[in-house]
Amino acid sequence: MIDHLRQIVEGRETPAAWAFDVTVQVLIVLSLISFPLETLPNLPDWAYWGLRTFEAVSVTIFTIEYLLRILVAEDRIGFIFSFYGLVDLLAILPFYISAGADFRAIRAVRLFRLLRLLKLARYTDAVSHFARALRSIREELILFSIVSVLFIYLASSGIYYFEQSAQPGVFKSIPHSIWWAVATLTTVGYGDVYPVTVGGKVFTAIVLLIGLGIVAVPTGLLANALSEATKKREENESTRD
Amino acid sequence: MIDHLRQIVEGRETPAAWAFDVTVQVLIVLSLISFPLETLPNLPDWAYWGLRTFEAVSVTIFTIEYLLRILVAEDRIGFIFSFYGLVDLLAILPFYISAGADFRAIRAVRLFRLLRLLKLARYTDAVSHFARALRSIREELILFSIVSVLFIYLASSGIYYFEQSAQPGVFKSIPHSIWWAVATLTTVGYGDVYPVTVGGKVFTAIVLLIGLGIVAVPTGLLANALSEATKKREENESTRD
Amino acid sequence: MIDHLRQIVEGRETPAAWAFDVTVQVLIVLSLISFPLETLPNLPDWAYWGLRTFEAVSVTIFTIEYLLRILVAEDRIGFIFSFYGLVDLLAILPFYISAGADFRAIRAVRLFRLLRLLKLARYTDAVSHFARALRSIREELILFSIVSVLFIYLASSGIYYFEQSAQPGVFKSIPHSIWWAVATLTTVGYGDVYPVTVGGKVFTAIVLLIGLGIVAVPTGLLANALSEATKKREENESTRD
Amino acid sequence: MIDHLRQIVEGRETPAAWAFDVTVQVLIVLSLISFPLETLPNLPDWAYWGLRTFEAVSVTIFTIEYLLRILVAEDRIGFIFSFYGLVDLLAILPFYISAGADFRAIRAVRLFRLLRLLKLARYTDAVSHFARALRSIREELILFSIVSVLFIYLASSGIYYFEQSAQPGVFKSIPHSIWWAVATLTTVGYGDVYPVTVGGKVFTAIVLLIGLGIVAVPTGLLANALSEATKKREENESTRD
Known part of the structure; x- marks a missing residue:
């Protein structure tokens, strides 16, 4: 069961793993776009509440993803304190601590989650050349x-x-x-x-x-x-x- | 007859083909220059009407050129939907749809017609190196x-x-x-x-x-x-x- | 006699030729510096007249130099219509046509006379590499x-x-x-x-x-x-x- | 005795020499930071007097260092008129001539003392490549x-x-x-x-x-x-x- 889940969450080969990956990546990009939009002044109510709802939904999905990643990790403690583990936690934490504006800045930490994008592509090649x-x-x-x-x-x-x-x-x-x-x-x-x-x-x-x-x-x-x-x-x- | 026309319109070797090419190119450059001038405020009437007349004349010539290119094309439908075919059409269409100001912006599409200029010269070499x-x-x-x-x-x-x-x-x-x-x-x-x-x-x-x-x-x-x-x-x- | 003069005016080897060259070059640089200074507003009278006097003196010397160069040139007509011949003429002409302000701009042509400076040095090497x-x-x-x-x-x-x-x-x-x-x-x-x-x-x-x-x-x-x-x-x- | 001092002041190998070097370097950096801070307007009294005291202390230490360097130099006159000797002197002189603002600018000369830093590291390599x-x-x-x-x-x-x-x-x-x-x-x-x-x-x-x-x-x-x-x-x- 966990092996199956691990294949979906950490794998790349199966269609289910691919779908999981793409969903999370798209959600990261969308939540990165929604974040600046919330700061727009004079937003109509429907837009503001739409953005807040989207925020709540995406954080819920990120939380599920985070818990799944802990679940399937071979070294769970290791994952929690790994770079990606901490980034994943920081990306959802502000929402739970407060729904207020003071913590919005930390939401920018989601940007680091985009680093996963690099894993997908062969751009790793260009990155390593750059390094x-x-x-x-x-x-x-x-x-x-x-x-x-x-x-x-x-x-x-x-x-x-x-x-x-x-x-x-x-x-x-x-x-x-x-x-x-x-x-x-x-x-x-x-x-x-x-x-x-x-x-x-x-x-x-x-x-x-x-x-x-x-x-x-x-x-x-x-x-x-x-x-x-x-x-x-x-x-x-x-x-x- | 069409073979003869084709040599003039699409060819490069004969003097007639060269004259046709140069005329069209010069006209493109001139119409590109006249287009910004029309936007100048406080233009004297004679200048404004001169520019409008030049516009009418050049669009007429471009239309004839466009029809000729369709006529001599071996694959006529293919030409119409080719990149250059569409550019040629877009370059004259605004004039026919309306003589008003709203469509003037599209006239900038004539710029793409200048790409033909590149065909003439050996700069193709530099372009391909660049690519x-x-x-x-x-x-x-x-x-x-x-x-x-x-x-x-x-x-x-x-x-x-x-x-x-x-x-x-x-x-x-x-x-x-x-x-x-x-x-x-x-x-x-x-x-x-x-x-x-x-x-x-x-x-x-x-x-x-x-x-x-x-x-x-x-x-x-x-x-x-x-x-x-x-x-x-x-x-x-x-x-x- | 002319051979001797030529050695001084066009040559580089003898001390006299070197002195002639350096005098003219220094004078060019000085007259280039004096030219902008004349445009300073609220110049005290003594400074203004000093600059005007320097201008008269330097143009006189440039004129003598120009006539000498014609004199010693093997192809006199050729020199007059050569690039340097025309530059030398243009550098003194404005002073004779008018002492007024309208022609001052042409005095900037003396800048081209600085090109002779390049002849002196081995920078010709760097210039030819650049070309x-x-x-x-x-x-x-x-x-x-x-x-x-x-x-x-x-x-x-x-x-x-x-x-x-x-x-x-x-x-x-x-x-x-x-x-x-x-x-x-x-x-x-x-x-x-x-x-x-x-x-x-x-x-x-x-x-x-x-x-x-x-x-x-x-x-x-x-x-x-x-x-x-x-x-x-x-x-x-x-x-x- | 002087040999021992020389090892501390000019050497690099012993722990004492290393401590001496680091102390002076840190002091240079700190005095470079304190110098701009003094120019801040509306400084509270305690901060101003703190900075002045630090200035006095650091100049005292720099003076002791300077005298030590003269003492241990094999060619004392040579050291005084060497580049580093003059820099070291210029760095402390303004304090003694006047405590006023007029000489503060010269204190920037301490920057050159940082050149010693380059001696420490293998950056000399990069510097020589650069040269x-x-x-x-x-x-x-x-x-x-x-x-x-x-x-x-x-x-x-x-x-x-x-x-x-x-x-x-x-x-x-x-x-x-x-x-x-x-x-x-x-x-x-x-x-x-x-x-x-x-x-x-x-x-x-x-x-x-x-x-x-x-x-x-x-x-x-x-x-x-x-x-x-x-x-x-x-x-x-x-x-x-």
């Missing part, structure tokens, strides 16, 4: 992260001394100036903080011309490492053929 | 698209919880916050929505430093795959020589 | 330029239909919307034009996610081609050693 | 820096002539327009300066489409050179194994 690519440039990424943090630190300190007297309400302190440094070096440039003094503008220009290289290099490294990994996989595949 | 490069990184692109969507989802949910109480009119709901997430992670940063709380700013900084890598990597992958394809083509060419 | 790299990806660059223009066309048409009724003063026409498309797809995002309707925002998000790849790929291609050229040069150098 | 990668593209980087500066010059001159009459308060002069050119070509786009005339907008679009390539290429080159260096290192490592 290997990341590993091969680990040192460079750490180095550039440290350099980036130091650069943002220096830029924030510098702009504070240039702009503080001209815009005391905007560049209130160095920690406040970090916001400017992040918005500028990532080239987002919202326009809520920007230098107005000549010194501050020259400083910004210099910071930008040096800093863009520092901030953008990790992305380039990552793309190159991934391309390299893709190339190797292709070569392997063509050798295998 | 092959895209195919070789298909899995990575799909993976990153999924990750990007999930990342935007998480960023929108997060910023909503940080900023909602401080700016209830701006971050009205999670779906509203998606606009912020897109404008920020693409580094466009219009400046219409941005965080004002300390929590929201710290969250934005973290989201940016992680997210830039995710959003920018596909472009890097694409560029690398294209460069690789270009290199291979050159090696082939130098071998052939 | 070769550009050539190797010519087709891809042209293809992407065409696709970019078409994409901007489509984006402008689309946003016009979404935003026109909500912001008739901003998205006045499709040509006006091109400005939005350029500012958005290059991720500059000044914040003077942005969509406010839900449709326009969703459209912008889609346009951005597709368009960033298109607009950013040429840069990636260029960087890769240059890197490839650099690698080849290094391999050649290490073989030669 | 080699930088060297291999030195010529290209210099060429692109020159071209970028000239391009910003041209862009500033151009936009001045297009926008000056429409926005005399914003595009006051060519030097003022450089700020626009930098903010635009780095795609930051704060939104404090942007063209409003048709000519200025068309000019901006052209400048952007050409300029993005120029400004972004160095980053791409750097990333590629680093990737290449990483690849070589890996190949060496796999050969060594």
Whole structure:
């Protein structure tokens, strides 16, 4: 009996297992879509109660799924404290503790449940390539992260001394100036903080011309490492053929 | 007779075929240019009527071309329901259904007719290289698209919880916050929505430093795959020589 | 006599030739710096007249240099109508035609005279590598330029239909919307034009996610081609050693 | 005695040396964090005095460390005028000259003291790879820096002539327009300066489409050179194994 259930819950081969899997995955995606919709202001009553009902139904199904997974697990305690076990629990817990709004944020943890999706597909291949690519440039990424943090630190300190007297309400302190440094070096440039003094503008220009290289290099490294990994996989595949 | 026409309409070799091709292409480009001009406010009457007349003339010629293409096609039904057949029809239909403004948008479909331009040139080569490069990184692109969507989802949910109480009119709901997430992670940063709380700013900084890598990597992958394809083509060419 | 002059004006080897070259180059750089300074508002009189005097002196020297170059050229007519001959003429002409402000813009043509700087250094090497790299990806660059223009066309048409009724003063026409498309797809995002309707925002998000790849790929291609050229040069150098 | 001290201050092997190193490093990091916090406005008294006390304590320890390093150095004069010797001095000097705000900026020099951190780890490896990668593209980087500066010059001159009459308060002069050119070509786009005339907008679009390539290429080159260096290192490592 439990063997049969295990085949459905954990297996992939039988039609019943496939149907179980798909149902849960679809429900995860739907509950992830329903979650932001609930935050919409001025929702008509029918929509709000529809979303709440769907929430109740899906949590019930997730609970049944969770209990089934414990039931069929060979090492039950092990499953409960495994990564997926904890994620499954966190995904339903907020509903039971409170139906209020305060715990809604934790519902985002359901996102992690989507990781199961990756198990289904052969994208595991792409993911493992990605992981290997990341590993091969680990040192460079750490180095550039440290350099980036130091650069943002220096830029924030510098702009504070240039702009503080001209815009005391905007560049209130160095920690406040970090916001400017992040918005500028990532080239987002919202326009809520920007230098107005000549010194501050020259400083910004210099910071930008040096800093863009520092901030953008990790992305380039990552793309190159991934391309390299893709190339190797292709070569392997063509050798295998 | 039809063989002769076919040589003109579908062929490329004879001067008549070349003249036919060039006329249609030039007309497509001109009608694509005239279309935005019509939307200009305060157009003088002569300009407006000139553009309308040009529209009428070009649609007439496109209609004749369309009928000719049906006539000379070996498989007429097949042509009508082919991609180019439908595009040719869609490009003239709005004019006949209505001369009003409501259907003007569909006129943009003429853009697809420009695809024929590609047939003319040896750029087909570059296009096919591009297609092959895209195919070789298909899995990575799909993976990153999924990750990007999930990342935007998480960023929108997060910023909503940080900023909602401080700016209830701006971050009205999670779906509203998606606009912020897109404008920020693409580094466009219009400046219409941005965080004002300390929590929201710290969250934005973290989201940016992680997210830039995710959003920018596909472009890097694409560029690398294209460069690789270009290199291979050159090696082939130098071998052939 | 002319042979001696030629050695000074066109040569590089003798100390006199070197001094002549350096004087002219320094003067070009200085006159390029003085040109923007003249546009500063509220300049004190002494500074304004200093800059005007420097301008007169430098144009005089440039004129002498120009006449010398004609004098020593083996093919005098050929030099006058050569690229550098025309640039040299254009760099002094505005001063003689008028001392007024209207022709100041043409003074920027002196920038081209800086190209001579490149002759001096071994950077010619880097330049020729760059030219070769550009050539190797010519087709891809042209293809992407065409696709970019078409994409901007489509984006402008689309946003016009979404935003026109909500912001008739901003998205006045499709040509006006091109400005939005350029500012958005290059991720500059000044914040003077942005969509406010839900449709326009969703459209912008889609346009951005597709368009960033298109607009950013040429840069990636260029960087890769240059890197490839650099690698080849290094391999050649290490073989030669 | 001095030998024993030297082992603690300069060595790495003994537990005492390790403890000394870690204490100093942690203190550097903490004093770097405390420095921006002091600039926070409306600090409660206890926090302000806490930070000042910590500053005094850490400078005392840094002074003792500095004196110890001089004491144990084999070439004492050499150490004082070495890079690290000067950095160590500059890091404590501002405190002694004045407790006032004017010298606070120099305290940022302590950042350089973090360079010692690099000595500890094997990140030296990544740093040396980075340095080699930088060297291999030195010529290209210099060429692109020159071209970028000239391009910003041209862009500033151009936009001045297009926008000056429409926005005399914003595009006051060519030097003022450089700020626009930098903010635009780095795609930051704060939104404090942007063209409003048709000519200025068309000019901006052209400048952007050409300029993005120029400004972004160095980053791409750097990333590629680093990737290449990483690849070589890996190949060496796999050969060594």
